[in-house]
Amino acid sequence: MTQPVIMWFRQDLRLSDNAALSAAAASGPVIGVYILDDETPGAWRWGGASRWWLHHSLESLSRKLPLILKKGKADVVLAKIIKETDARALYFTRDYAPWSAGLEQRVRDVCDKAGVDCHRYGGFLLHEPEAIRTGAGQPYKVFTPFSRAAFAAQPDRKPRPAPKIDCAIAKVTSDHLSDWKLLPSKPNWAKGFASVWTPGEDGARARLERFIENALVDYADGRDRPDQDGTSRLSPHLHWGEISPLQCWQAARGAMDKARGRFDRSGEVFLKELLWREFSYHLIHHWPDLPEKAFRPEFNDFPWRSDNKGLRAWQQGRTGYPLVDAGMRELWATGYMHNRVRMITASFLIKHLLLPWQEGEKWFWDTLVDADIANNAASWQWVAGSGADAAPYFRIFNPTLQAEKFDPNGDYVRKWVPELADRPASVIHRPWEAEGRLDYPPPIVDHDMARKRALAALKEVNSK
């Protein structure tokens, strides 16, 4: 009887355009494995929203392919499975989290010891982090030249179709997905998620098609409007590898070619967003401290305030600034927040409240369905001004002006802050100017004061 091969699924929960899976399927009968690893030292455990997504994505994948589910340190679990199944080879997709290099090395060692071939493939990114370098051979620290290099190295491959898979019968017991308790119960804070999201490969493809069809044409401006459906909402699907960046890239390119220049600008803006994702991974690969420590070390000594009440108010959407509160409540209710609102809420935490960006990073990690170690860290540092190619310290969003600009009718606020739902557009973003009594808190900080305070404190750091 032919020895099986093991496909170790990670953040590549799809059948199509999955190089590792295609290679595995081409080489023999396949045993699909997913390991919930809460134990590898130094690894960030999946947050609550991520676990919700993972549950449904695994459910979806296991309808297409039998999966062995196991819990534990991935290298240790794999060693056991290899032994029990008498597997001949292991296939997996490379991951770029700071702790993954060590883990993948230990997995290689396990394979060597067992005399099993170990095959690692890319696909989570368009370009391997090693592949893009400056003329001097250094990693890029600034997005614009990075994106230029990435555009120049633009992929011309077509995404792979899903392979025909001969599934091996594995004599290994699998955990029950429900025993992992990935879904919240007390309280069930995720009850609003299912109406917004369809985890899994089919949901990802449908989302991509819908986006290309409806929103790509106006993406350059539409993506900035939280009151409209102008973003792709592909981030959680990309994070879990339910769709590959190559599939997204080529779909957008195809639509642009077909439209003969009708929306080249919007198309390029979307491709650039995919490259921001690449850039975050490029950074975290070369600077593995990114999730913990400021890229610009002088920020590590910054005198951040400590203010639990302020932090709670921010987390719960009770800052008294309608757009900030709308964003934080959208996040809690759906596991997602519109990108522009992410920038504004993040700026508020860091610059208005002067709280450490790591606090925001942790909260987003726990609450976002697209929580992603690289994008999350890089983006928070970008807003803080502590990162590579970061926003300048004096760029402080005025949450009221941003609201009036990007939510001009107040529809976004109305949706997420029902206390203000009956306010007319002209005043909805400035409830503190209202005449009567409102069931809505006053601002927890005065914008003018906070702005001046942040400028003074940040000027200090930036003069060093």
Add this chain to the structure above:
DNA sequence: TGAAATGTTGGGGCG
């Protein structure tokens, strides 16, 4: 992938 302060210009009201 800002906002506020400061500077400049030009039209209209008015003595």
Add this chain to the structure above:
DNA sequence: ACGCCCCAACATTTC
């Protein structure tokens, strides 16, 4: 008719 002032509206600079 003219200069003066006020102040939008826009431009520039500063943080």
